[in-house]
Amino acid sequence: MELDGENMQNVSAHAYEEIVDLTEAFSAINPDMRVAFILMNKFTLAPVTGLVESLRFAADQSFRSLQIYCKWDWMTFNNIPVVASCGLTIQPTTDFNLENLKKNYDYIVLAGGLLSETREPPQGLLNTLQKIHKAKIPIIALCSASFVLGKAGILDQHKCAIHFTIRDEFVQRFPKVIAVIDKTYVEDRGIFTCPGGTAIDLAANLIRQHCGDVRAQKGLEYLLINGEKPPKTQENPDIDKPDTYENITVTRAITFMSKNLSAHVTLKEVAEHAQTSPRQLHRVFVANANESPASYWRRLRLEHARKLLANTSAYVTTIAIECGFSDASHFIYWFKKQYGETPFSYRKRRHEVERLN
Template identity: 60%
Template structure:
């Protein structure tokens, strides 16, 4: 990688933390030729500051790789040459794959194999982020049909002409519609902050904002003891589903029934189930449980609450029920999740 030493992945010898540590957030960058540097730099620097407790640029809590379309060096639109650090092999390896576009001459007519790869990624459940004109590639792959997307105002007319089935927004810094993110450019730091907050906790999101001198009053007002925000970035074009999700968010600590959810929005359970399956590919019960578990993980990261307290705060009937579902969702118990994070931070602090 030829950005600078700041962006280099530390060698194995330089890593002082056990390489078997499971990261909270894994991101793969696919850099297209003539990509725009600023949003890529803003996103990866935010990850870098969230990746360890100090400022050593160690990839512990967050990990990322650099790839290119043909495993060959590419040149950013500013003229900076960049070499990949890993071959383009991304299925199942990342939570997010970032497609970094730039000059339209490189993204108007992407190769067919790249379109197939993006469809396969989406089908496999990997969330995709298109930076700058990367949205043209997603549009060509058909992944923006019927979805909202954020594009730069200078390319709005051409984008609408090419992809009339997409709902174009030019007043958003980014949009996430069912796991397809579009970011028109800028620094992408606000997008990074939301992703880090969800996966690594608000403290790590705030760390990057402070170091990058970015003001985010909502995040900076919070302390580790404050109630973490429930980050759910998806946007659904169904008023019933949106209102149901709003009810779920505001009743995280209440073991309400789905009948209560349906009644609150003036429908019945059968219609609610159909709407959720159509929009989210999940039943309302599973969706609500996932919201609760994501919230519980944030409480584990950002507070010292006992597991039993967290179980009740997230609407579970008891700690055993909570532990069972947490393990099914995240592959470990709440105590092991918290212990692992504490051990890593202690290891970083002592420099061993």
């Protein structure tokens, strides 16, 4: 069937309206996971592509590569293009600066490659990474980027996944770091190190934590990867759980909180489980997590509630009770305070995007 000029205009107008609707709905969604890639010159392409491709498949309902539920940007330290070790040139998509990194991203990925570029990194980059780490924003070091974190001094007394070919030099340079060579990645107190490979298992676990099992599995299936969860070991912990801290009291308390999201348990009971007093629990929480135990626990419950709103059809009141809130109004108040919108608005916007997607 041939289309005359008028019909062509109608089709074009309809397509334009659909694009506008999708764009408006897309811009209204707060992504579940925001990642900044800082690419060093001669970076290794494989782990970067494994991580970003996993994010791409988790970022929308279909396969349009829309950055809805996951968002990412490309940066370089000096804001000019860099060349990967394979010769591919990458143009940064946003400026590198500390405030941008601290305000707009949940993870900072530093991509290294050839040791000639990571042995002596720029001092400005080291200073920025130190400030990011102090702000407790998780950092992911790919390939030889672990040398940069080591140089910045933020890997001391941390476990770090190292490629076996560069282990000897790494240990010699950074004797205070605990080098591990038999893991695809290691997480230790907010620092992720991945020695190379595809980084798909790391990506899947991060996506599972922030976006749920369905989106994590979508990427694994499309990339033809076995979707089994990795074994739970000390070097490769279950990151579905909250961040672990060096203080054993805080770790015990967080573990107990995570297992009792729906229970009306008092902080006194949490303190008893952590083998301390409520006053001491408050003190060590502020010192290690930069917030009170009550605030941390509420944040855990709200994050769990947000996943339920996005991935289930349960009533808001049901979700409120399941996440440990006394009633729906109490839940709605704290949800809006945390995320800037009500649970109803959040779910409506999500469903609108999924309808258009």
